[in-house]
Amino acid sequence: EKIQIESLIDDRMFTICWAGNDAWSKSLNTANYDDPKSEQAKLWHRFIFLDGKSPGLANDQLLRNLNQNHTNPRWADYGTLFGITRYSFVALTDEELGKNLVLPHLQSMYFQIALLSLLQRASILRFSEKITEIAANPDQKGYLEKSKALYMQYLHFVNKIYFREVTPQEQGIELYRMMQEKMDIPRDIDTLKQEIAEFHQLLDLENESRQTKAMNTLTIVGSALLAPSLILSYFGLSSFPELPKDQYCAFTAMAAFVAFLGSISALFTAYGWVQNWKKHILISLLICTILIFIWAINLPFIYLKE
Numbered sequence: 001e002k003i004q005i006e007s008l009i010d011d012r013m014f015t016i017c018w019a020g021n022d023a024w025s026k027s028l029n030t031a032n033y034d035d036p037k038s039e040q041a042k043l044w045h046r047f048i049f050l051d052g053k054s055p056g057l058a059n060d061q062l063l064r065n066l067n068q069n070h071t072n073p074r075w076a077d078y079g080t081l082f083g084i085t086r087y088s089f090v091a092l093t094d095e096e097l098g099k100n101l102v103l104p105h106l107q108s109m110y111f112q113i114a115l116l117s118l119l120q121r122a123s124i125l126r127f128s129e130k131i132t133e134i135a136a137n138p139d140q141k142g143y144l145e146k147s148k149a150l151y152m153q154y155l156h157f158v159n160k161i162y163f164r165e166v167t168p169q170e171q172g173i174e175l176y177r178m179m180q181e182k183m184d185i186p187r188d189i190d191t192l193k194q195e196i197a198e199f200h201q202l203l204d205l206e207n208e209s210r211q212t213k214a215m216n217t218l219t220i221v222g223s224a225l226l227a228p229s230l231i232l233s234y235f236g237l238s239s240f241p242e243l244p245k246d247q248y249c250a251f252t253a254m255a256a257f258v259a260f261l262g263s264i265s266a267l268f269t270a271y272g273w274v275q276n277w278k279k280h281i282l283i284s285l286l287i288c289t290i291l292i293f294i295w296a297i298n299l300p301f302i303y304l305k306e
Helices: 022-027 039-049 060-069 095-107 109-135 143-160 170-182 185-237 245-274 279-305
Strands: 015-020 081-085 088-093
Touching: 015 022, 015 095, 015 109, 022 039, 022 088, 039 060, 039 081, 039 088, 081 170, 088 095, 088 109, 095 109, 109 143, 109 170, 109 185, 143 185, 170 185
Parallel strands: 015 088
Antiparallel strands: 081 088
8 A cells, every 4th residue: 555666766956957148158179179278168068067166177078078978969950969877867958059949859858758767767677676586586486477567567668768769759769779878778678578488498497307307207206106007907808717716815915915015015116116216216216116026916826836
């Protein structure tokens, strides 16, 4: 009856921000947005990574690489830059162009792209947790039902939530792919796919193990019942001269005893075969079973001779 909320990703708030600044926008272009000597490039780095006072690094080459890897420079010569990390989506434009054109997209389509990417990232983490939780308790009640439900949820996620493309707009496709890359979603999807495959291999192995145990049990029980059935069938179908009453009672009791010994011997032979006992033990049990059958076959003639 209670709803429990857990944090699946880190507690850092995802930030979507548009900055409309004519002077700053005109100072950045394709040639200098990644220049570590430029104060405007450092400011752009701080804006992308939400660093308030400084870029948070002292390595010019690293700053250049980060600015290049986390910036979409399609409209850089017009002073329009988009920056994406796993916890931010920012845009820099001049004031008039941004307010009329970029900001509406940022508040609608790009907002939805960020929301969808966060949903995908959280779902992947949740699936990994559920796989670990279910696989750690294979003997729990409803194990198979939970496994099937998890797989159905995974298929629903792949078909309904994990989209390869979300818009026909070229820039939207670029930004969506970039956000997927910065959140490591394609990599995590491949890892999740592998985890799901390995999890189902585990389920298949467990099902095969259960079936093997069931077949072994049937083999043991069948072997135990086969021996007395053959012996008693032999006595019932074979025609022997009638025995005196005192010998007939003794013969019946001995036949039942021999059938019982055959059952026990066959039971241990089958059990030893299933459990991979040592060969000399299995050979001994098999010889014992054969001798009991020979004894059972010759039992009527022993009483006739007497």
